[in-house]
Amino acid sequence: MKAFLSELRGAVLGTLVLALVTCGLYPLAVWAIAQAAFPDQANGSLIVDTDGTVRGSRLIGQGFTGAGYFHPRPSAAGAYGYDAANSGGSNLGPTSQKLHDALRDRVAAYRIENGLNEADRVPADAVTASGSGLDPHISPRNAALQASRVARHRGMSVEQVTALIQQHTTQPGFGVLGEPGVHVLELNLALDGKGRRMNDER
Amino acid sequence: MNASGWLQLALYVGALALVTQPLGRYLCQVLDARGRTGLDPVLKPLERLTYRIMGVTPEREHDWKQYAAALLLFSLVSCVFTYALLRLQHLLPLNPQGLGPVSGHLAFNTAVSFTTNTNWQSYGGEGTMSQLSQMVALTLHHFTSAAVGIGVAAALVRGIARSSARTLGNFWCDLVRTTYYLLLPLCLVFAVFLVSQGMIQNFRPYTRARLVEPVRTLVEARNDRGEIVPDADGTPMMEERVVEEQVIIQGPMASQVAIKMLGTNGGGYANANAAHPFENPTPLSNFLQMLSIFAIGSGLTGYLGRMTGNPAHGWSVWAAMMVLFVAGVLLCWWGEARGNPMHQGLGIVADDGNLEGKEVRFGLFNSALFATITTAASCGAVNAMHDSFTALGGLVPLFNMELGEVLIGGVGAGLYGMLVFVILAVFIAGLMVGRTPEYLGKKIQAFEVRMAMLALLVLTLSILGFTAWAAVSPWGLAGLNNAGPHGLSEILYAYSSATANNGSAFGGLNANTPWYNVTLGLAMLLGRYLMILPILALAGSLVAKRSSPPGAGTFPVAGGTFVLLLLGTVLLLGALNFLPVLALGPVVEHFLNAQGQRF
Incomplete structure (x- = not known):
């Protein structure tokens, strides 16, 4: 049971942390670079x-x-x-x-x-x-x-x-x-x- | 089949061969908890912090059951997370179009679809998903489902490479390291490149453009409730309307598309996927998108060679994949270039081939190549509509998926799928010479063969079972866009795509109904987890065995004989299982088409 709870914690917090990094930081970083380097293309040409x-x-x-x-x-x-x-x-x-x-x-x-x-x-x-x-x-x-x-x-x-x-x-x-x-x-x-x-x- | 096509094919295969070993080398570091990479100064602190939050001890490795349990638990939790976000999207931010909640069966289908790396889309992205749903609920799985697949492949390779051991690695460690060290950096670079080609990356509402020439058009008349108004005969009434505006989509597309390709996910931002001019603006973006679909899967064969201390084995597996892949490209290209004799009879230039559903900037060859790549891998992104391919051109993507997507294949999934065939090939070779079969020093016994067969049977049963069910049910036939044998192909394609976790479609099929959404969701779950479990069990059994050095009678797993035997095994099993149904679909359609039969 203890092992299960520890893995469950990994699953829940892992989902949240990875969501933060891959769906928050990552698209924002791409957005910032894109808007600075290629503003015309990034906004639909x-x-x-x-x-x-x-x-x-x-x-x-x-x-x-x-x-x-x-x-x-x-x-x-x-x-x-x-x-x-x-x-x-x-x-x-x-x-x-x-x-x-x-x-x-x-x-x-x-x-x-x-x-x-x-x-x-x-x-x-x-x-x-x-x-x-x-x-x-x-x-x-x-x-x-x-x-x-x-x-x-x-x-x-x-x-x-x-x-x-x-x-x-x-x-x-x-x-x-x-x-x-x-x-x-x-x-x-x-x-x-x-x-x-x-x-x-x- | 022109010279430019041949040249592009050579360029593509050459470029793929070039990236295979560097990626394989890098994967060895990524998939080792103590591995070192040039990105350590930036990413190591983030990795450590992530472990601390999750409460993970990276040094504590899992045996196969623990690995499987952690994997299933993570998949379940992240699937529920996505389901909840989709159901609640109308209450959440980043929804400038004010889109409503996603229906229950569609949210189930979509959450399962993205969790299993399928990315089957029963919906059109532009009109269904808010920017938050696209960016978080869906993109999360683009990363994690890819990382999970790579983790399973790594676990199986460790099972083969380690001798008399018990554990296969730490699931959480594989998940986090693959995401941080492999996928994120590649995606960051790739996404910025895609923007330079014209892909959008912003958080604006859709743009309203005033058309250069307003279009006068007849549309179906609708009443206040948005229902179509029929006239006395029951046909919809038409009314003239002048369209003066074009609504141009906006949103964070590039960040999603980069991982959709590299992670062989395939779930598009727009309904038309990589055919949409924003989602694949130029032939150069097209070439690199195709390369990115295969890059990691190809690199994993290099990883296999390095980890097992037998690089020639890695290359031999790669060669077998490439032979079948190139054969598929050629057949598909030939079918599309030959075109449709019935349409040419109407006065269309015969040399133009079949351009229905294809973009001018990609042309015949790049559409055929993309279609073969996306189904040889478990990607499922499309730059042309497979439903409108000629019968034989459409047979290739279908057959690729039914082989289990082992020609390079999905990231991780392709390698572990192919290793199942390798084990069967070695087993068959052992039977032929009358020795206990060995694979890289490990004895292949009844348990291993049983697990390998189980993984293959799941694929066959799910595809054929669900297709047969839908083909004789009113709910199955209601969704068809085409009649005759092409209708059967639409259904067969849907369950092949779902079970093989591909996600591309014969898009005419209207699958956004409760029956289709639920049965396709089940097919995806079966195709993913009933494949992964036997494979982890196989890895668990192999890892415990002692490696013995190769003897004089050991069947070599590198070189021409092995490649041929492996090809034979893949083709024999794939063909025997699916030839009957393919004969009823695309094959009979091909002959009817030649006779001018229409439906």
């Missing part, structure tokens, strides 16, 4: 307007539907997509009828939007939902296919838009890690800053 309004995070995608904007990937986050407080994927499997139908409709819509033929293949990232539903990137091929639409609706030349795409393309880390991606939110903000925004047909 926020994009702030000149008037102080937060317009989003550089890491988190937003939905765009206007013809003068680049469109991100479909999103399964939240009820209407790109809900940053409800991250997640569709979780639909390879034989799902629902996924099949959604892909069929998105392929058709993508072809119409971007003036492609029935025979033209559509990049997979343009019609599939990401795992987080907040993917900020699209593939370079997807961006290139959207360039002429965006240029037309903004009264810009395709070369101007293509140059902007390149500016906002992230290359693989150290040339090898991961895949290249075009940052949709930053690209669209750059477009808004550069060209006038034409009517969005909405």
Whole structure:
């Protein structure tokens, strides 16, 4: 019994002491270092307007539907997509009828939007939902296919838009890690800053 | 399957091989009560103070029963602690979103899940857990469950290495030293690195951002009570809404994510886990997160080699793990790169492979690699949604867990799981040559083999038993997100993940129901403690035996023959147990998919 009580004391006090160290001191230490060394990243890499309004995070995608904007990937986050407080994927499997139908409709819509033929293949990232539903990137091929639409609706030349795409393309880390991606939110903000925004047909 | 993928695979395996011996060397010091490390000036006073508060005498070692009792007691107390915090989170501070208490069955499931190093999450983090719950109730177990696992592995290794002894080490000492000397310093460095990549670490309420382009959308109409309003046909009424804001999560994420990876816990801060751009911002953060999942488990094979005075044995175990692991990566990658023929028929670029549920910045290869790593170890973090993998791509994570997560494996759990297979392999070799089997000078007799088999049978019975039960019950089928064979895979995945203490999911399954929460909780308890108890008994039996020097007829436990025999044992037992159910799930799905069958 005495041995049991002594071990019980170890368990109870051990829980409390370890909680204090690993859940109190440790996160506070990380917080202090992070806020001092990387305050921008530690607070969400926020994009702030000149008037102080937060317009989003550089890491988190937003939905765009206007013809003068680049469109991100479909999103399964939240009820209407790109809900940053409800991250997640569709979780639909390879034989799902629902996924099949959604892909069929998105392929058709993508072809119409971007003036492609029935025979033209559509990049997979343009019609599939990401795992987080907040993917900020699209593939370079997807961006290139959207360039002429965006240029037309903004009264810009395709070369101007293509140059902007390149500016906002992230290359693989150290040339090898991961895949290249075009940052949709930053690209669209750059477009808004550069060209006038034409009517969005909405 | 492009060149960049092959190069990244080579980089990954190379980096892992590089960290194995330094970590193994360091573990020898950490797991010795009198060990010395460079951090002693800072941490020794804290360690001494902790022992004094807990009333622990580090020199007094435990025999296997005392070790097991202390371990169970600690797990029970810390589990109750977490359950209480979750139930009371609405009354406690650091809850800027004003989240309510966690329901009873969910709190039970979650407390068990984190205590057993499973980190199965029946909930979405952002909308359920307050910052205090995330930071204390859950993160505590990220550290301690990892330390407990490493402690058990160390106890088993001591059982093998010591001759004619009785004790296996002091549980409290292993717990405290592993937490302080191994996990905390690594996590501190890793967390700060993750912040530099873009991960958040703050105590602010969620940020409201004004969208660059407001989104016009149709959503299901809800009445004042938040219920969906059906129209005359019973389908939900839709209403147009203009969404102008995006709510961006905030909180102490980096400190939690660092230990979630290093401790092979896997419980994410956000629902999308390491697919969330905050939780895994760049390909570099992704690479180091993958490395951190395997780092300590890999280092433990180095610890095994050093402690038993047979480094080649440590490397041989590592090699066997790596062979199966790389084979899994290749199959998974191949499946995902090949993509879904049915979807390609719709006009999608075939070379893009299967991108449903994957992030552009990681692409096919890093998603397949991450999925294989996280299930080969008992991590369970995900950077892509396994539920949307192709049938064969999804088979790999499933099979990894059903092997008992012994390919590097969870911290500690992977090593003691693999040593069970080593003992069986040596036993089989002994039977083949007709000698009493020996393992590193210790005779393997009926008791050892019985304990090893017990540990394996628990895994099989729990996974197959619960899956069969759920698959024929209304409560089991109600949670499915996919029909047909994929539905069975969702259930099988859930109980494999719970029993093997992994925590990843075919996430479409809605498991946040009383039945699922309770049965999954039981599967986690069985998979953790009915595994640990036979293993400690095994260690207790081995430690008492006298080590005899190897003779001419001793089966060598290093080199190619041993690696092959070990591989054969793992595959044979894993495959025999689970091939029938895998044939009904992913295998039949693969063929139906090729025929264009949909559900």
